[in-house]
Amino acid sequence: MKTTPILEIRGLSKRFGGLVAVSDVNFSIAPGETLGLIGPNGAGKTTLVSLISGSITPTTGDILFEGASIRHLPAFQRARAGIGRTFQIMKPFPGLSVLDNIAVGALFGTSTTAKALQTAREEAREWLELMELQHHADQRADELGGPDRKRLELAKAMAMKPKLLLLDEVMAGLNHAEIDDVIEAIKKVRRTGISVLVIEHVIKVIQRLSDRLLVLHHGQQIIEGKPEEVLEDPRVIEAYLGRRRA
Amino acid sequence: MTLRTKFVLALAATLVLAALPWFAPPTLVQFGIATLLLATLAQGWNIIGGFTGYASFGNSVFFGLGSYGTAIAMVQWQLPFGVGLAFGVLLSVLFALVMGIPVLRLRGHYFAIATLALSQVMTAIVSNLEIAGRNIGLVLPLLNGDALFYELSLAVLVLATLTIFWISRSRFGFGLIAIRENEDAAASMGIDTTRYKVLAFALAGIFSALAGGIHAYWITFIDPVSAFDLSLNVKMIIMTVFGGPGSVLGPVIGAFVLSAISETLSTEVSSVASLFFGMVIVAAVIFMPRGLADLIRRFRKTGWRYFSENVRSHRL
Numbered sequence: 001m002k003t004t005p006i007l008e009i010r011g012l013s014k015r016f017g018g019l020v021a022v023s024d025v026n027f028s029i030a031p032g033e034t035l036g037l038i039g040p041n042g043a044g045k046t047t048l049v050s051l052i053s054g055s056i057t058p059t060t061g062d063i064l065f066e067g068a069s070i071r072h073l074p075a076f077q078r079a080r081a082g083i084g085r086t087f088q089i090m091k092p093f094p095g096l097s098v099l100d101n102i103a104v105g106a107l108f109g110t111s112t113t114a115k116a117l118q119t120a121r122e123e124a125r126e127w128l129e130l131m132e133l134q135h136h137a138d139q140r141a142d143e144l145g146g147p148d149r150k151r152l153e154l155a156k157a158m159a160m161k162p163k164l165l166l167l168d169e170v171m172a173g174l175n176h177a178e179i180d181d182v183i184e185a186i187k188k189v190r191r192t193g194i195s196v197l198v199i200e201h202v203i204k205v206i207q208r209l210s211d212r213l214l215v216l217h218h219g220q221q222i223i224e225g226k227p228e229e230v231l232e233d234p235r236v237i238e239a240y241l242g243r244r245r246a
Numbered sequence: 247m248t249l250r251t252k253f254v255l256a257l258a259a260t261l262v263l264a265a266l267p268w269f270a271p272p273t274l275v276q277f278g279i280a281t282l283l284l285a286t287l288a289q290g291w292n293i294i295g296g297f298t299g300y301a302s303f304g305n306s307v308f309f310g311l312g313s314y315g316t317a318i319a320m321v322q323w324q325l326p327f328g329v330g331l332a333f334g335v336l337l338s339v340l341f342a343l344v345m346g347i348p349v350l351r352l353r354g355h356y357f358a359i360a361t362l363a364l365s366q367v368m369t370a371i372v373s374n375l376e377i378a379g380r381n382i383g384l385v386l387p388l389l390n391g392d393a394l395f396y397e398l399s400l401a402v403l404v405l406a407t408l409t410i411f412w413i414s415r416s417r418f419g420f421g422l423i424a425i426r427e428n429e430d431a432a433a434s435m436g437i438d439t440t441r442y443k444v445l446a447f448a449l450a451g452i453f454s455a456l457a458g459g460i461h462a463y464w465i466t467f468i469d470p471v472s473a474f475d476l477s478l479n480v481k482m483i484i485m486t487v488f489g490g491p492g493s494v495l496g497p498v499i500g501a502f503v504l505s506a507i508s509e510t511l512s513t514e515v516s517s518v519a520s521l522f523f524g525m526v527i528v529a530a531v532i533f534m535p536r537g538l539a540d541l542i543r544r545f546r547k548t549g550w551r552y553f554s555e556n557v558r559s560h561r562l
């Protein structure tokens with residue numbers, strides 16, 4: 001029996017003027033699955049995430065979420081349907097406390113009932129602890145240091161209780177110990193059954209998290225498959241790993 | 247200070263203000279009416295500018311529509327004041343919905359510039375409307391009763407402030423603040439940004455129109471230029487920013503303090519007065535850009551460092 005994928009991308013392209021940032025991409029993510037997305041800088045990874053979250057509209061192609069097209073839905077409706085994302089260029093609410101940043105996710109996100117602020121803050125406190133930010137609860141978000149900002153970005157998205165989480169380089173700039181913590185946190189939320197699309201530069205990280213890998217290069221998907229197979233493919237080594245070594 | 251003590255203090259202040267017409271001289275009552283209406287306008291601006299982060303120059307249009315709606319209903323249709331006020335509010339809300347949807351798509355400076363043109367357009371339109379008395383304006387029936395206008399203005403200000411108190415602790419208000427802090431992030435977290443912004447604009451419109459209607463009936467005469475006066479909008483911004491944008495009581499305190507300073511100075515030497523007033527505002531923006539409300543909250547913790555930190559973190 002074939003289950004409906006949580007996300008299905010069909011012939012998706014995005015053109016910025018003369019530049020084709022995403023070119024005829026096709027893939028799907030099964031419920032509960034984690035797909036790793038890799039590719040060199042400028043490959044179109046962030047653009048792909050923005051197309052799925054609705055921050056930008058595709059030039060051609062379609063996006064299906066739980067079997068229904070969401071191509072014409074605005075970003076906020078996709079968030080309500082269950083798509084949560086982080087931003088590579090982090091977008092905290094700078095003047096709000098760290099706790100309230102996360103509370104926005106609990107208050108809106110996929111939550112359909114108008115819950116009280118109090119309840120949302122209590123929920124936010126749980127994510128705060130999971131992300132080890134509890135000592136910064138009352139600090140303004142713009143007073144946080146780099147690694148803590150990354151954690152906040154992740155906590156905000158998770159507090160939305162999405163069905164599909166899009167993570168755009170949430171671990172860039174973290175040290176090994178911090179990366180381990182964040183990986184554990186992601187694994188914990190994944191156990192609730194959600195699907196994840198994770199973009200990361202560190203191959204070890206992507207290997208530890210992904211069920212499958214997709215490689216983008218100049219906007220085109222060059223290969224898709226099991227992590228160990230993909231990472232040994234000569235095209236990938238040339239396009240991605242080769243360039244990083246250089 | 248706990249919320250309870252704040253509430254008791256605010257209630258006591260309101261009662262004292264409400265009793266004022268019984269013991270104050272008539273000139274003070276008149277000053278009071280003008281100040282209460284300005285404070286209401288500042289609170290209106292606070293909703294769209296302070297909470298939502300959209301620096302509107304279109305709020306003087308709301309004021310003008312409130313004035314004209316009331317005047318047209320009373321003068322042309324011989325309707326009672328209450329109905330006129332409601333008609334003014336209706337016009338203002340319609341304007342917020344119709345204009346809000348296109349202009350609230352614009353961000354930052356572009357929004358400010360787009361709204362800047364609105365009051366001039368309205369002046370031109372109203373100047374050509376027969377029903378609005380063309381460029382001469384309208385004369386409203388005379389009602390001698392400053393105490394009544396005073397109490398009415400106070401009631402509207404209390405209503406506006408209670409609404410903002412509700413906003414500040416509601417899901418709706420959290421959505422507005424999220425839009426102010428980062429609109430892209432707000433949308434990607436499930437906030438219907440367009441609807442929230444238009445609602446905030448309409449709410450601002452309601453209170454500004456109420457102030458406009460009361461003002462028109464009080465001074466009994468309106469004309470297109472003074473009803474849609476952009477400098478009134480500038481006053482709303484200055485008072486809100488001085489008091490504390492995005493706070494519950496800041497704009498009220500800002501309006502009271504600045505009105506008192508400006509009144510005192512203008513009775514002395516008026517040319518020096520406006521110069522001094524300008525300098526106070528420049529200094530306030532440099533040293534306390536988050537307003538009096540933030541100063542009071544943080545000064546105890548940081549002391550005089552508060553000012554130097556502000557200068558450092560907000561330099562261009």
Ligand SMILES: Nc1ncnc2c1ncn2[C@@H]1O[C@H](COP(=O)(O)OP(=O)(O)O)[C@@H](O)[C@H]1O
Nearest residue numbers: 016019021039040041042043044045046047048
């Ligand atoms: N808003 C935009 N306007 C024009 N070009 C863009 C825009 N966003 C991204 N691009 C371009 O699209 C390409 C892919 O960018 P991006 O998706 O950010 O890549 P990645 O995340 O894989 O590093 C780059 O060449 C980038 O310069």
Ligand SMILES: [Mg+2]
Nearest residue numbers: 045046047088
């Ligand atoms: Mg990127």
